Amino acid sequence: MADCLQKPDPATLAADIPSDDSDVILVVEGRPIHAHRQILSVASPVFRAMFSHDFKERQETSIDLPDKKHDDVIELLRWIYPTSRRNLTDKAVYRLLPLVDEYQIEWLKVYCEEYLLQAIVAKENQGFSPAEYFLKHLYIADRHSLQNLSKLAIELCKTIPTRTIEETPSFSQLDDHRRWMLMRLRATHLEEKQGRLAREIRSLAALVPSVMSIQTDIPSRCPLCTASKFLSAGNHDSNTSQDKRRPLACPSCKNKYERIVEKVKSDL
Structure with missing residues (x-):
């Protein structure tokens, strides 16, 4: 029995x-x-x-x-x-996917894709981001119609430097349309990054006048800083712009200055 x-x-x-x-x-x-x-x-x-x-x-x-x-x-x-x-492994999935496609075993195909998604996320979270690994899985996703894997791989690949992408062996395995699309997404990513940097620069530029007015206002109420500015200025007028930008002399004024600067930054 x-x-x-x-x-x-x-x-x-x-x-x-x-x-x-x-x-x-x-x-x-x-x-x-x-x-x-x-x-x-x-x-x-x-x-x-x-x-x-x-x-x-x-x-x-x-x-x-x-x-x-x-x-x-x-x-x-x-x-x-x-x-x-x-348990699945990368090697096992690479073996299974062609057969799973040929014999139309959909539940196993879904399982293989979920495994690869988790594997890529784990690699990315560990700071492991070689272009070959991500581009290889983009190629696998395209070959076996794994839509979720394709979306994730593209998101990761578009952050890789263009020259690195072009020099990666798996990039040449992608079809012409996919290579063109990836380069287009890469260009869009760079444009968005450039826009963010430009906005940050404008914000910092807007911060400068506020910071300068704070730095010149605090020492006017502090005897130590006022004396320091007077001595360092010599016979020059203490109200000149060069004199006003001298470093704060006492720790208390420095701390006040840093706190106010942080507040101005947060208000921008």
Whole structure:
């Protein structure tokens, strides 16, 4: 009874010795993988059609899967068989996505995209931002129609220096339209950044007269600062603009000055 309930471990599906209840053999790179039609059909509409309609595979017990890698198919089966799933890795996702697309396993495609989104966010939060990593995942997103991953990768890529983007190998893998769009978004990002800097400069320029009037007003009420200005000025008129801009002499005036400057900044 226990043997009947026991499900095969996909890690051993590639073995030459078949499972007792397997009813189909997938041949990949000349190596047999013993599997089950029902499980494959539930997971993939492509397999379901293959086993249900007038395909030659319906009658055959051995099905050749050309242009596939043995380890990639084993990785796919580990996820199709529910008792054999394990944690995803970047390498596993790169193996899975082409097969997931071909066999239309949508739930696994969504899972792979969620993993990549979390991986990129984690890298970005750690300050890890090489252009190759982000551009590579933009290429993967475009190739497999992963819309959320594409949006995130673009947001990160547009902050990378233009020359760095152009010199990154994955950039050349993008199609012409994507490269053009990325450069356009990069230019827009730089224009917005330039606009923010211009506004900050104007704000600082507007701050200067207020700061100067504060600095000249405080010493007029402080004997120490007034004496310091008089001595440093020599025989010059203490009301000259050059004299008024001399540093404050006492710590108390300096502290008052700094506090008022911060208030003026916050009011701008």
